[in-house]
Amino acid sequence: xxxxxxxxxxxxxxxxxxxxxxxxxxxxxxxxxxxxxxxxxxxxxxxxxxxxxxxxxxxxxxxxxxxxxxxxxxxxxxxxxxxxxxxxxxxx
Amino acid sequence: xxxxxxxxxxxxxxxxxxxxxxxxxxxxxxxxxxxxxxxxxxxxxxxxxxxxxxxxxxxxxxxxxxxxxxxxxxxxxxxxxxxxxxxxxxxxxxxxxxxxxxxxxxxxxxxxxxxxxxxxxxxxxxxxxxxxxxxxxxxxxxxxxxxxxxxxxxxxxxxxxxxxxxxxxxxxxxxxxxxxxxxxxxxxxxxxxxxxxxxxxxxxxxxxxxxxxxxxxxxxxxxxxxxxxxxxxxxxxxxxxxxxxxxxxxxxxxxxxxxxxxxxxxxxxxxxxxxxxxxxxxxxxxxxxxxxxxxxxxxxxxxxxxxxxxxxxxxxxxxxxxxxxxxxxxxxxxxxxxxxxxxxxxxxxxxxxxxxxxxxxxxxxxxx
Numbered sequence: 001x002x003x004x005x006x007x008x009x010x011x012x013x014x015x016x017x018x019x020x021x022x023x024x025x026x027x028x029x030x031x032x033x034x035x036x037x038x039x040x041x042x043x044x045x046x047x048x049x050x051x052x053x054x055x056x057x058x059x060x061x062x063x064x065x066x067x068x069x070x071x072x073x074x075x076x077x078x079x080x081x082x083x084x085x086x087x088x089x090x091x092x
Numbered sequence: 093x094x095x096x097x098x099x100x101x102x103x104x105x106x107x108x109x110x111x112x113x114x115x116x117x118x119x120x121x122x123x124x125x126x127x128x129x130x131x132x133x134x135x136x137x138x139x140x141x142x143x144x145x146x147x148x149x150x151x152x153x154x155x156x157x158x159x160x161x162x163x164x165x166x167x168x169x170x171x172x173x174x175x176x177x178x179x180x181x182x183x184x185x186x187x188x189x190x191x192x193x194x195x196x197x198x199x200x201x202x203x204x205x206x207x208x209x210x211x212x213x214x215x216x217x218x219x220x221x222x223x224x225x226x227x228x229x230x231x232x233x234x235x236x237x238x239x240x241x242x243x244x245x246x247x248x249x250x251x252x253x254x255x256x257x258x259x260x261x262x263x264x265x266x267x268x269x270x271x272x273x274x275x276x277x278x279x280x281x282x283x284x285x286x287x288x289x290x291x292x293x294x295x296x297x298x299x300x301x302x303x304x305x306x307x308x309x310x311x312x313x314x315x316x317x318x319x320x321x322x323x324x325x326x327x328x329x330x331x332x333x334x335x336x337x338x339x340x341x342x343x344x345x346x347x348x349x350x351x352x353x354x355x356x357x358x359x360x361x362x363x364x365x366x367x368x369x370x371x372x373x374x375x376x377x378x379x380x381x382x383x384x385x386x387x388x389x390x391x392x393x394x395x396x397x398x399x400x401x402x403x404x405x406x407x408x409x410x411x412x413x414x415x416x417x418x419x420x421x422x423x424x425x426x427x428x429x430x431x432x433x434x435x436x437x438x439x440x441x442x443x444x445x446x447x448x449x450x451x452x453x454x455x456x457x458x459x460x
Contacts, residue, residue, distance in 0.1 A: 001311060012240075012268060013237075013238045013239050013240050013241070013268060014201050014202045014239050014240020014241075014268065015240070016177075016201070018149075018175065018177075020175060026149065028149060028150070028177040028201070029240075030179070030201075030202045030240040030242055030268065030269055031179075031202075031242075031269070031316075033101070033149050033150070033177070084311060085310060085311050086314075087268050087269065087311075087314045
């Protein structure tokens with residue numbers, strides 16, 4: 001699925017980000033774990049039910065100013081859709 | 093050698109063998125541990141910290157029935173405090189709304205609730221206890237909390253024909269995940285195998301149903317299932333490989349690579365009360381024994397799949413051909429595959445269960 005720009009992604013029940021100093025960040029999920037870094041981490045850190053997809057896109061377009069804005073948006077929508085299909089993210 | 097061992101990802105904590113259910117396919121050993129021999133809460137707390145320090149990400153609290161331990165909430169709190177993801181593998185009995193709330197407050201991440209089927213009467217028969225109705229209530233309570241819920245349906249010859257009802261029940265409850273786990277033939281299930289092993293027709297039909305459900309529920313409920321290994325062409329990568337991903341601790345503190353390993357002759361498993369988890373994992377003879385590829389016989393030793401399935405399951409090799417070093421006999425490349433084929437031939441020729449009421453279940457008891 002492709003999320004709407006006004007949707008607010010939030011980590012699904014039983015999913016949480018483990019961030020501890022000096023260790024790789026890990027998205028802990030039922031029966032699996034994803035190691036995150038770079039943009040994937042930036043996105044997941046904003047899946048808090050407060051940021052809209054539009055805000056996440058704007059934040060990352062700013063942060064990755066060298067990348068084509070359209071490409072950043074597409075990648076984020078694709079990644080959030082994937083996280084949703086994997087039951088890691090809900091949209092509010 | 094020992095420095096090559098990667099850290100385990102998950103710790104399976106069998107905190108007790110006590111259980112109010114008597115499931116006919118229980119994976120516990122036939123020799124159950126009495127309450128008096130169970131590790132203390134302090135010992136468990138230390139082990140949980142050691143596990144987290146080694147790089148373990150997740151602890152599975154299981155049993156027996158983990159709810160049978162009054163200190164479960166403390167153990168969950170300790171595990172969360174150490175940085176672990178906490179998973180409870182439970183029958184859901186006995187628990188009430190208040191205690192469930194305490195477990196969630198203590199930091200429980202994931203509640204895995206077992207079901208013995210969709211129909212009350214037969215589910216209770218397989219569990220050896222009248223628990224099905226209460227489980228439905230527990231599922232509804234869990235849904236009120238913001239934690240993960242997985243339903244675990246254990247499927248076999250006696251309930252595969254209810255599969256569509258189980259899927260309907262799953263949709264009604266609405267968990268994030270559902271597992272349809274074929275019985276694996278160890279422990280009590282090995283003893284009851286003749287009544288549990290499905291026919292080829294049952295299996296093919298069930299895989300079709302599950303595939304459709306997986307598609308239909310995608311993005312809503314994650315559906316998990318695997319082909320039971322007696323019917324598979326290649327063996328399962330048991331526990332992700334011996335001493336590679338998972339360490340299991342028994343109620344009395346012995347550290348094993350899997351649920352069943354104690355049946356293997358000549359193995360000495362070390363105990364967390366005498367040595368650290370890290371030392372046992374890295375250095376104990378038992379964990380070294382089948383780690384890596386050096387132990388492998390042919391055809392595994394030169395097989396392209398040896399890094400995928402690690403030669404299959406040592407316990408299965410021992411149970412089926414009395415040789416723990418043999419290639420898992422379920423493998424189509426095993427010289428002993430005929431042993432499995434003979435078991436399947438018998439299962440496929442046998443009358444349906446309803447017509448063989450004289451074949452009695454062997455129920456697991458509740459240890460003292």
